[in-house]
Amino acid sequence: MPRLLIKRFLPSHELIKRQKALKIFGNVLYNPNLWCLNRRSASGAFAVGLFMAFVPLPSQMIMAAGLAVLLGVNLPLSVALVWVSNPITMPVLFYGAYKVGAWLMNTPHQPFHFELSWEFLLHQMSQIGPPFLLGCFVSSMLFALLGYFGIRGLWRYSVVRSWNKRKSR
8 A cells, every 4th residue: 555655644643742732632642543554544544434424414524533533543544534525526425325215215206496495494304314314324334344345455455466576576
């Protein structure tokens, strides 16, 4: 894996320890597992980041950081991967999540027309809310698993390839 390329962009432990704004978190951020880059921390960070990318709340990055700290995976990578669902890709991802949820619940596709009112919002959420939330959960689990096992497989492939290159010298 391009460990050196990714490590070039990650902050050092000394820089983090000198940040006065981060003192409120105490010693939690000094855990070296949150900042190291190995197969376990990178694959876990991909799982956390991709899982949180499908959470339909505006605090995705904060939740990804909290989950990364809780699980002891790479913190910057998990927070950065949340941006898979950015303002440009979010409509496509969430529409796809709605379609997955509607397919799983076997509900017909609801026609959509927009009105700017609370009644419209409440009515639409009662109609499309359950399939949308189910689709978000299923999509987040699917992409988290794909990210986790995909990165573990790519990491292993690159290690085996580098071993074979060393053997052939």
